[in-house]
Amino acid sequence: MDYVEQLTPENLKEMYRLLVLTREFEDRICGLWGKGGVIELPHGSQGQEAIAVGACYGLRRTDQVMPSLRTRGAFIVKGVPTKVQMAGIYGKVTGAARGKSTTHHMADPQRGVLLGTGLIGSDITVAVGAALAFKLRREDNVVVDFFGDGAAQRGDFHEGLNFAGIFKLPIVFVLENNGFAEYTPLHKHFAGEEFACRAQGYGFPGLRLDGNDVLTVYEAVQQAISRARAGEGPTLLECVTYRYRSHCENQRPEYRRDPDEIAFWQQRDPIPRLAAQLAKRGLLDDEDRLSVHAQARAEVDAAINFAEASPFPPAEEVGEWAYSPEDPALVGGRRS
Numbered sequence: 001m002d003y004v005e006q007l008t009p010e011n012l013k014e015m016y017r018l019l020v021l022t023r024e025f026e027d028r029i030c031g032l033w034g035k036g037g038v039i040e041l042p043h044g045s046q047g048q049e050a051i052a053v054g055a056c057y058g059l060r061r062t063d064q065v066m067p068s069l070r071t072r073g074a075f076i077v078k079g080v081p082t083k084v085q086m087a088g089i090y091g092k093v094t095g096a097a098r099g100k101s102t103t104h105h106m107a108d109p110q111r112g113v114l115l116g117t118g119l120i121g122s123d124i125t126v127a128v129g130a131a132l133a134f135k136l137r138r139e140d141n142v143v144v145d146f147f148g149d150g151a152a153q154r155g156d157f158h159e160g161l162n163f164a165g166i167f168k169l170p171i172v173f174v175l176e177n178n179g180f181a182e183y184t185p186l187h188k189h190f191a192g193e194e195f196a197c198r199a200q201g202y203g204f205p206g207l208r209l210d211g212n213d214v215l216t217v218y219e220a221v222q223q224a225i226s227r228a229r230a231g232e233g234p235t236l237l238e239c240v241t242y243r244y245r246s247h248c249e250n251q252r253p254e255y256r257r258d259p260d261e262i263a264f265w266q267q268r269d270p271i272p273r274l275a276a277q278l279a280k281r282g283l284l285d286d287e288d289r290l291s292v293h294a295q296a297r298a299e300v301d302a303a304i305n306f307a308e309a310s311p312f313p314p315a316e317e318v319g320e321w322a323y324s325p326e327d328p329a330l331v332g333g334r335r336s
């Protein structure tokens with residue numbers, strides 16, 4: 001089935017809007033970092049937005065995503081309001097974690113956003129557990145699990161993919177191969193040609209694809225989801241991309257980037273690429289494009305204003321919601 005063929009002009013324009021909004025959001029928080037207000041240390045996803053947007057577009061509300069550090073687009077597509085995300089970034093009570101955490105390690109169970117662990121790679125086995133729960137409950141939902149090339153070098157990757165393969169779990173492993181694991185370029189932590197072929201060792205398909213083309217990502221993920229919903233098990237998708245910014249905003253420019261390398265990737269930037277595809281089909285002219293960008297700026301402005309105007313959580317809440325209220329011994333964060 002060709003899933004891209006079935007997208008309507010409105011769907012395609014909406015994908016463009018989501019890419020632009022994700023980029024705008026990330027650019028703004030990176031720009032605000034260090035100037036007071038923003039307490040989340042931004043780990044920018046600029047350059048690799050097509051992966052999260054392409055993978056999450058078309059997911060059901062009941063499908064779950066396990067975010068990576070660079071899946072701002074997943075929160076946006078899954079419908080976590082930008083003002084709630086921004087409030088979390090400012091540590092305000094109106095954020096998803098009521099000021100207890102930023103958008104790193106934030107969850108939104110109603111929208112199917114799972115809570116990661118903060119330990120690179122260990123989210124993979126948590127996501128596999130969520131897929132196992134779907135299977136045990138006989139629900140035809142899927143889990144989309146995002147992680148980087150560095151995470152794929154940890155033992156959790158092997159344990160998670162092996163388990164998911166054995167039990168044919170409904171999960172799509174989306175590996176964001178952006179060429180770096182923190183400071184370490186790919187060639188220094190990987191002697192292989194590609195990650196996708198590892199899937200063969202776990203008994204399911206693996207595919208390496210252009211992670212900067214939102215429609216390529218969408219097609220591959222939709223195919224994998226259809227396999228997963230049909231009970232045929234997981235797929236590993238290695239999405240090749242590049243991140244423009246440093247690992248995170250408080251780092252010195254630790255790796256000297258080759259200007260030719262940056263120029264190479266800028267020519268493949270997911271946003272102008274989709275704009276060109278839409279323009280070719282007569283779906284987006286210059287005026288539309290400027291209007292999408294202006295709307296994204298206005299939405300992020302409103303989110304920043306909301307976050308700045310929101311209060312910090314009251315001190316009395318410090319022990320609340322830290323433990324499961326279902327455990328009577330731990331209610332209110334205190335052992336009785």
Ligand SMILES: Cc1ncc(C[n+]2csc(CCOP(=O)(O)OP(=O)(O)O)c2C)c(N)n1
Nearest residue numbers: 070118119120148149150151178180181182
């Ligand atoms: C177990 C563990 N080791 C180290 C870290 C610190 N750390 C945070 S992100 C990161 C790099 C992850 O690289 P990759 O998975 O390729 O994702 P990317 O940052 O490139 O998107 C590291 C080493 C961590 N969070 N957990």
